[in-house]
Amino acid sequence: MGFSVEFSDIIFKNQKREPAEFAEIALELRRDIIKSLTLAKSGHSGGPLGVSDIMSVLFFGGVMNHNPQAPDWAERDRFVLSAGHMAPVLYSALARSGYFPAEELATLRKWGSRLQGHPGLDKKLPGVETSSGSLGQGISIAVGMAMSDKLIDKNDRNVFCITGDGEIQEGTVWEAAMSASHHKLDNLCWIVDNNDCQIDGRCSDVMNIYPLDTKFASFGFDVINIDGHNYEEIIAAFEKFKANKGSGRPTVVIAKTFMGKGVSFMHDQYGWHGNPPKPEQAEQALSELV
């Protein structure tokens, strides 16, 4: 059975919003994720659904300074998706911001597409700041960007970066943490998507990552623990990060999330890390995402 869907052409503005306003945006992102992955017939469902609420606040809540009409605007804040496999949520956020037409989401992972399975800078998709996908590297890229902004250009730009929680099992992530703290990168906001799921199971079973907050605190971070699906807490976390500028300490937001959030049969199921929905599963998922 074929799967045919339409992508809406709705665009959301990036502006300060009441917490309740983000629900509608996050739903749109989640619908895009389900549709594009089903058409792609491969890819990662769970993670992108889990960070959709955070991405909604980041891209559409006036948190990040960015301009879809001028992707290379020199004063923009930058976003690095270190967990590159979560690309579908990034592509959706960019399309819904107006960087490119949402219908292009249907080309995800296909030959000739700018929407690579993991973000590829060489494909020049507007809004993509770096290639990512080899876990652990994006956060070091973000550190390099933040060093360039704060220590060389001495400007007010911010760098936001999302890593997975399984991702922080990569040793280089802690090299990055050390350097962010050493160089006093209070312009760096690191979000750890703490869904406690990775391909083989619970993070604590595959390779224990806990405790997270004291670990980051001991590396010199200001640690903010939030429920990654609570818009008030997400907004407050980013406000705190901005208020923290000048402190000389980088910020980490440890966001407790659920893999597959919003789709009942994917909720908190690590088996949905790296699989796309089948067409009938997509129908059900979309019927829930209203």
Next chain:
Amino acid sequence: MKKYELLGNKPTRHGFGEGLVALGEKHDNVVVLGGDITGSVMTSLFKDKFPERFFSLGIAEQNATTVAAGMALSGKIPFFSSYSAFAAFRNADQLRVSVCYNNANVKIGGGHSGITVGPDGATHQSLEEVALLRALPNMTLVVPADFEEAKKATIAVGEMFGPAYIRFGRPNVPMFTDENSEFVIGKANVLTEGNDVAIVAAGLMVWEALLAAEQLEKNHGIKARVINNHTIKPIDIETITIAARECGAIVTAEEHQVYGGLGGAVAEVVVKNAPVPMEFVGMPDIFGASGEPEELLEKFGFTWKAIYASALKAIERKEKSTNDIRKVTDIPKYFENM
């Protein structure tokens, strides 16, 4: 045959350090990332001159390489330098994805390369990285032969766009190029004229190649064409193909494993464009050991004598194979039409 005078002895790493300072004076966006051993790889010269453009990242080559990519994506020209043993293999994934796939304008200085790091032993004697680096799309790879060339190469890679790696060494090595010698990335320099055999060398083996050519002429009247192939990638296809066609035999010489390095790069060109007998001077697929540089060069065969013997062998094979080729061309006509 043109003679090259020994102008002195200096390490190529000094050329790298001085080249960096020259670049820093010329370009505000050149920055240097330190990996703790700044005095060894001579980035300390830049650190002293431009402290505000020097950033210490500790003993963490994977992070430093990726931080460099982040800076390059912010319009900077970052140089990160460490020993080649850690600046190419330890961070290989970072070089592949964050630097080369991003086509980020990152420059890596690989110091203390090769057997001549000496007493530190096999762990530090990096003899494999050329094979790895030249397999990476977008990468430019330069192996300068002496102090002046290292300085010019450093400035040249700083002023080109894209990922680049400069490989240099620790000890004093003979200087034979000067400020006026030509250096263009991707353009090999023909140092001596000759049509009997071509010796394609890089790094400190270029001087040894010149010594070998002198002895070949003196003892056998053989005229060797010595080529300084400082850029391993992109390789100079034209100069190598012409050398293969006109000389009919090639010897490569490098301070690296015989597999996958300069020899492999030259062989790829030769096999495709002008197949001729080749001999390879390099590390014979083994690890090194502690010893003084001079002693190790001698023991593992990184000498003019090894090049000399290989040249005689290549010429012998050429003379033999010329006969063989003639035999093959004698095959019945109908074969040619197939």
